[in-house]
Amino acid sequence: MKLEIANLQRSLSLDVKEVRRVVRRVQRQEGQDLALSLVFVDDRRIRELNRRFLGRNTVTDVLAFPGEPVAEVIVNAEKAVSEAQKRGLEPSAELMLYVIHGVLHLLGYDDQSASAVKLMRRREAELLEALGYGRVPV
Numbered sequence: 001m002k003l004e005i006a007n008l009q010r011s012l013s014l015d016v017k018e019v020r021r022v023v024r025r026v027q028r029q030e031g032q033d034l035a036l037s038l039v040f041v042d043d044r045r046i047r048e049l050n051r052r053f054l055g056r057n058t059v060t061d062v063l064a065f066p067g068e069p070v071a072e073v074i075v076n077a078e079k080a081v082s083e084a085q086k087r088g089l090e091p092s093a094e095l096m097l098y099v100i101h102g103v104l105h106l107l108g109y110d111d112q113s114a115s116a117v118k119l120m121r122r123r124e125a126e127l128l129e130a131l132g133y134g135r136v137p138v
Contacts, residue, residue, distance in 0.1 A: 001027060002035040002070070009042040011078040012091050022096050026103045026127055034106060035070045038099065042078040049074055062098040064105035073102030093133045100127050 003023055007014045019038065027033050041049075043059045051057045053065070061083070063074040075098045084094035101124060105111075109120045124138045 001033050004037040004070070006037070006039045008045060009040050009077040011042060011081045012040075012095060014040055014077070015092070018092070018096075019099060022099055022131055023103060025131055026100055027107070029127065029130070030104075030107045032107050036103070036106070037070050037072045038102075039072065039074050040077045040095075041074055043076060046074060046076040046079070062102040062105075064102040066106055071106045073099065073106065075099055075102060087137065089136060090133075093128065093136050096131065096133060097124060097128060097136060097138060100124050 001024060003020060005014075005016055005019060007016075023036065023038070046063065047057065047059045049063060050060050053063070059076065059079060061076050061079050065072045065074075075095065077095060080095040080098055081091045084091040087094070101120070104120060104123060109116070109123065111117045111120050121138045125136065128134070128136045128138070
């Protein structure tokens with residue numbers, strides 16, 4: 001598994017070893033291996049990317065872009081901190097939820113219908129629990 005990680009934010013201390021463990025586990029559990037670039041950003045930067053690539057002028061939690069030879073997941077660490085506070089979670093658990101969500105998108109999951117959302121949320125919860133984050137509401 002080729003994994004590049006860039007940290008372009010200051011909202012949350014990033015445990016690169018843990019990020020690698022999570023991505024490896026998700027790919028292994030899903031039976032797929034892809035080259036991946038993970039970029040951790042703040043609200044301002046993800047809004048800019050969301051506007052540029054998807055035409056949406058909003059802050060979001062994660063963006064996933066399939067690509068050859070390397071796919072890319074953009075994760076909003078600033079949003080993870082604020083959402084974790086609202087939801088009473090550890091910011092690291094919320095951040096890993098976003099990482100898992102982005103990787104699952106690249107592995108074929110989508111959230112375009114109610115049934116697809118349900119399937120994706122269930123898989124996210126299973127993976128978070130298996131990774132030791134307990135029952136994290138998704």
